[in-house]
Every structure is written in C-alpha cells, then in structure tokens.
Amino acid sequence: MTTEAISNLKNFINGQYLPPTQGKHIDSFNPAKAEVHARIPDSTAEDVEMAIVAAERAFQHWSETKREARAAILNKIAEIIERRIEEFAQAESNDQGKPVWYARAVDITRSAYNFRFFAGQILYSHEQLNKIDGVATNYSLRQPVGVAGLISPWNLSLYLLTWKIAPCIACMFAIIFRPLRLGDPTSELTTIPIFTNPDIFASQPGPYPNTVGNTCVCKPSEFTSLTAYLLCSVLKEAGLPDGVVNMVFGTGANAGQALVEHPRVPLISFTGGTVTGRKINQTCAPMFKKVSLEMGEWSEECGGKNANIIFDDCDLEKVIETSIRSSFWNQGEICLCGSRIYVQRSIYDRFLEAFVPKARALVVGDPSHAETHLGPLISEDHMHKVLGYIKMAEEEGGKVHCGGGRMTKDDFIDDEHAETRERGYFVAPTVITDLSASSRVMQEEIFGPVVTVYPFDTEDEAVVLANNSPYGLACCVWTENGRRARRCAERIKAGYVWVNCWMVRDLTMPFGGMKQSGLGREGGEFSREFFTEAKTICLAD
Numbered sequence: 001m002t003t004e005a006i007s008n009l010k011n012f013i014n015g016q017y018l019p020p021t022q023g024k025h026i027d028s029f030n031p032a033k034a035e036v037h038a039r040i041p042d043s044t045a046e047d048v049e050m051a052i053v054a055a056e057r058a059f060q061h062w063s064e065t066k067r068e069a070r071a072a073i074l075n076k077i078a079e080i081i082e083r084r085i086e087e088f089a090q091a092e093s094n095d096q097g098k099p100v101w102y103a104r105a106v107d108i109t110r111s112a113y114n115f116r117f118f119a120g121q122i123l124y125s126h127e128q129l130n131k132i133d134g135v136a137t138n139y140s141l142r143q144p145v146g147v148a149g150l151i152s153p154w155n156l157s158l159y160l161l162t163w164k165i166a167p168c169i170a171c172m173f174a175i176i177f178r179p180l181r182l183g184d185p186t187s188e189l190t191t192i193p194i195f196t197n198p199d200i201f202a203s204q205p206g207p208y209p210n211t212v213g214n215t216c217v218c219k220p221s222e223f224t225s226l227t228a229y230l231l232c233s234v235l236k237e238a239g240l241p242d243g244v245v246n247m248v249f250g251t252g253a254n255a256g257q258a259l260v261e262h263p264r265v266p267l268i269s270f271t272g273g274t275v276t277g278r279k280i281n282q283t284c285a286p287m288f289k290k291v292s293l294e295m296g297e298w299s300e301e302c303g304g305k306n307a308n309i310i311f312d313d314c315d316l317e318k319v320i321e322t323s324i325r326s327s328f329w330n331q332g333e334i335c336l337c338g339s340r341i342y343v344q345r346s347i348y349d350r351f352l353e354a355f356v357p358k359a360r361a362l363v364v365g366d367p368s369h370a371e372t373h374l375g376p377l378i379s380e381d382h383m384h385k386v387l388g389y390i391k392m393a394e395e396e397g398g399k400v401h402c403g404g405g406r407m408t409k410d411d412f413i414d415d416e417h418a419e420t421r422e423r424g425y426f427v428a429p430t431v432i433t434d435l436s437a438s439s440r441v442m443q444e445e446i447f448g449p450v451v452t453v454y455p456f457d458t459e460d461e462a463v464v465l466a467n468n469s470p471y472g473l474a475c476c477v478w479t480e481n482g483r484r485a486r487r488c489a490e491r492i493k494a495g496y497v498w499v500n501c502w503m504v505r506d507l508t509m510p511f512g513g514m515k516q517s518g519l520g521r522e523g524g525e526f527s528r529e530f531f532t533e534a535k536t537i538c539l540a541d
C-alpha cells in the first residue's frame with residue numbers, strides 16, 4: 001500500500017478500486033495533528049447502486065460455497081490482518097487518535113478474532129429436526145437474507161466493522177440436514193437418509209443453496225475509513241470472491257442513507273448514535289427490513305450513559321485500576337465506558353482519594369508512544385462538545401477534581417512536538433463530583449475522557465440511579481457479595497452487566513442494548529439468527 005494510495009482512497013466494488021462516480025472527496029483528519037491525512041470518496045447513490053449490483057451478482061456463487069471453503073477464507077483473512085497488524089494499528093491510530101499500542105492490542109487483534117470466531121462457528125452450528133411420529137417430519141433451514149448493508153461508527157472502526165462483516169458473509173447452516181436426493185445414490189449431494197419419506201426430494205433440482213453466506217455493502221464512518229480500506233486488500237489476498245464484500249466510503253447523509261433506503265437491501269446492521277439509529281429505523285420500517293441497531297447515546301438531544309456501581313465491600317484496588325480503564329480507555333470514546341460512577345457513601349472519599357491522582361497521572365499525548373494512555377478526541381467538533389459539557393458541569397455547581405480542559409503545549413512535557421500536539425484535539429482526563437443526579441452532565445453521554453462520581457447509600461438506591469436513564473447498554477457492579485451482585489445485575493436494565501470486571505467479552509453471548517440503546521442482539525447464535533432467515537419445512541410421512 002503506497003502513501004499515495006492511502007491519501008486518496010477509492011471505493012472497493014466487485015473487487016475493483018473505483019473512484020467515486022462524481023469525483024468528489026472528503027478530507028479525513030489525523031486528530032493528533034489536526035491535519036488532513038487522507039481524502040475519502042464522497043460517494044453517492046450511484047456508487048451505492050454499483051456496489052449493490054456487485055453484491056447481488058456475487059451472491060449466487062457465494063451462497064452455494066461450502067462452509068469449509070468459507071471458513072478457510074475467513075481464517076485466511078484473520079491471518080493476514082495479524083501479519084499486517086503494525087500497519088493496521090498505525091492507520092487506526094492516525095485516523096481515530098487512539099494510542100497505537102491500544103489499536104494493536106484491542107482493535108486490530110479483535111478484528112482478526114472476529115473472522116476467526118465466525119469461521120469456527122459455521123463449522124459447528126446445527127439445525128433443528130423434529131418428528132411427529134407417523135404424521136410428519138419438520139426441519140428448519142437458515143437461509144441467506146441477500147445483500148446486507150453494514151454501517152459502522154468511528155470509535156472502534158475496524159473492530160466494529162469486522163464484527164458485522166464476519167458473521168454476515170459466514171452465516172451458518174448444518175449440512176447434515178441438507179435436503180436429500182435419495183433417488184440418486186451416486187450423486188455427491190446424497191447425504192444421510194434421515195427422512196421417512198425421502199422420495200419427496202427425488203424430483204427436486206440440485207444443488208440446494210443451503211450453505212448460506214450473504215454478500216454485503218459496507219459504509220464505514222467518514223471519520224475513520226483507513227483500516228476499512230486496508231481490509232479490502234486483505235480480502236483480495238485471502239481469495240474472497242469479488243463482490244462478496246464491497247466498501248463504499250462517504251457521509252451518512254449521502255452514501256449511508258442511499259444504502260439504507262435501497263429497496264434491494266433487505267437487512268441493515270448499524271452501530272452508531274441513537275439519533276442516526278432512529279432515522280435508519282424510520283427509513284427501514286415501511287420496507288420491513290431486518291434491522292439491528294447497536295447504539296450508544298451520543299447525540300445533541302438525548303441522554304444516558306453506562307453506570308459503574310461500586311459497593312463498599314468491593315476489592316477497591318481492583319475497582320480503581322479497572323475503573324480508570326472503563327472511564328478513560330480510548331479517550332472515553334467507547335460505547336461501553338462507565339462514565340457515571342456511583343460509589344457507596346462509606347468509601348466515597350477513599351475512592352476519590354485513590355481515583356483522582358491516578359486519573360491525573362494518565363499520560364495524554366503522542367499516540368505512537370508506548371507509554372501514552374490517551375490520544376486526541378476524534379474531531380474538533382467533538383472536542384468542543386466534550387469541553388462544553390465540562391463547562392456546563394462547572395455552571396451546574398460541579399467540582400472538577402482534575403483535567404477540565406484542552407491540553408496546551410505546556411502540558412506535553414518532554415514532547416519535542418508539543419506545538420503540533422497543541423493543535424490536536426487533546427482533552428485531559430476529567431473527574432467531576434457534586435452534581436445533581438438529574439443534571440445534564442450526569443444524564444447525557446459525553447463520549448470523552450470525562451466521568452462523574454456520585455454517592456449512594458443503599459442497594460435499592462444504586463439500582464434506581466443506574467436505571468435512571470432512557471438508555472441501557474452496559475453496567476458494572478462491584479461487590480464481593482455474590483447474592484447482592486446477582487440481585488443488582490438482574491434488576492439493572494442494560495444489555496450487558498459486568499460484575500467485578502469490565503469489557504470481558506465472550507463472542508457467543510448476546511450483545512446489544514436495552515431501551516434506547518438498541519434493537520436486536522448480535523454475537524454467536526444471535527448474529528446467525530440476524531443474518532439469516534429461518535424457514536420451517538414440514539414433510540408429511
């Protein structure tokens with residue numbers, strides 16, 4: 001990949017790199033320097049149409065490709081990403097601002113694993129067979145949906161995009177229940193004779209398109225397109241047939257909206273903000289599209305964020321260490337960050353005494369340095385939004401214990417590029433107390449390195465505070481009392497509750513938000529359900 005190719009990106013359609021039909025590009029910034037470092041296609045409905053046609057053409061062949069062959073390609077994609085991990089980590093960091101070590105350890109490693117995980121899963125899933133003795137045999141199929149539209153945000157760009165691509169193109173079906181042609185025992189399609197009335201298949205044409213895989217058109221975030229672009233070359237090298245995955249770059253309003261409203265795209269998987277998700281849902285509803293919406297709460301007009309509940313019987317040292325990560329990792333730009341911290345009053349002061357110095361000591365700066373904890377925020381606009389919330393907290397009577405503003409060149413000690421850094425969108429880790437639980441800063445997702453800390457007295461109060469939000473993506477509960485942990489976890493209205501840990505993920509488990517944080521679940525069997533249509537076939541005996 002040459003620098004030239006990276007600086008002027010093209011769409012990836014039917015295995016070809018194509019410029020946007022209208023020839024327009026959008027500047028993409030490196031947020032650590034506030035400099036344009038790439039120009040991405042400003043694609044329109046015409047580009048989206050071309051990508052959909054390519055995906056439709058690829059569908060027939062891909063949906064008939066055996067699962068072993070699909071699994072081999074998915075594993076190969078994972079291998080190549082791992083081989084090119086440094087290149088990917090650097091690109092993700094340049095694009096989004098996160099430290100390179102973080103991109104390497106989290107984003108890129110997990111992106112490779114997304115492919116590996118679904119490659120494994122397609123080999124071992126199975127379907128239902130149900131007999132009503134002497135009457136009928138039922139079996140169910142999972143069939144491909146067709147061309148899927150996959151739309152991803154900027155905060156964990158490749159990680160979340162591959163979380164959609166891998167299950168979408170993998171899909172799953174159990175070969176043992178492939179319909180049989182028992183009338184022709186020499187045919188390679190003949191499998192295990194499980195039906196009592198097999199003649200039913202004898203007259204059917206083969207092959208059956210039952211080893212399913214969808215094809216897709218992806219629309220990565222316009223803020224972070226570089227790693228999705230690099231992924232295109234990986235897909236080619238891995239031997240993925242042309243047209244199975246197409247990448248159309250550009251804005252949500254143009255390329256994204258064209259994809260969502262296209263009548264021949266029956267499924268949309270979206271991760272992003274609630275306001276966008278609502279709009280996508282409104283567009284899809286009249287067409288009865290399958291929709292999965294993974295949403296955080298970042299928007300100008302709505303509120304809510306993940307709670308981090310800390311009881312006084314917790315392992316405080318572990319809580320502090322993990323809460324620093326759950327508050328500030330990726331500059332607080334993770335939809336799972338626990339930015340509303342509730343601490344039982346008896347340890348409230350002790351918590352702050354330990355937590356604030358550790359937040360203050362975090363190294364903010366050059367994303368390429370191994371010792372850097374936080375890079376810049378994604379964009380100038382977003383930085384101003386975050387700073388606006390800090391100002392609002394001060395106006396609402398909040399006490400700012402550390403951070404509280406944009407970093408200036410004097411803050412970048414020992415950095416020979418301090419002047420360049422000052423132009424970047426760096427905000428210091430900020431801890432705020434003394435706000436009311438209903439204040440906007442306590443209610444709205446800031447999506448930056450800013451947390452609020454608030455005391456509570458009883459278990460009931462903690463649960464009420466945690467649930468006091470129209471959103472419900474994730475929550476942490478810290479207590480050494482197992483029964484209390486279970487009680488709280490079951491009462492909290494969030495799609496994922498961690499007890500005494502954070503961001504520990506098992507990809508077989510359902511992932512998604514409650515209330516206004518999402519619609520549907522993805523992960524393991526849940527992704528399989530989403531990316532396929534179930535069909536029951538009833539054969540009379």
Ligand code: NAD
Pocket residue numbers: 151152153154155156160219220221222250251252253255256257258260271272273274276277279280294295296297298299334335447473513517518
């Ligand atoms: P966003 O909603 O602005 O954009 C997400 C994607 O949608 C982008 O690719 C964008 O171009 C596209 N888009 C925008 N308008 C569109 C439209 N009308 N039609 C189709 N596509 C459109 O979100 P963002 O700012 O990129 O990401 C940050 C948000 O994502 C935060 O709120 C965060 O909490 C959330 N998020 C949620 C999860 C989760 O799993 N729940 C994970 C990561 C991020």
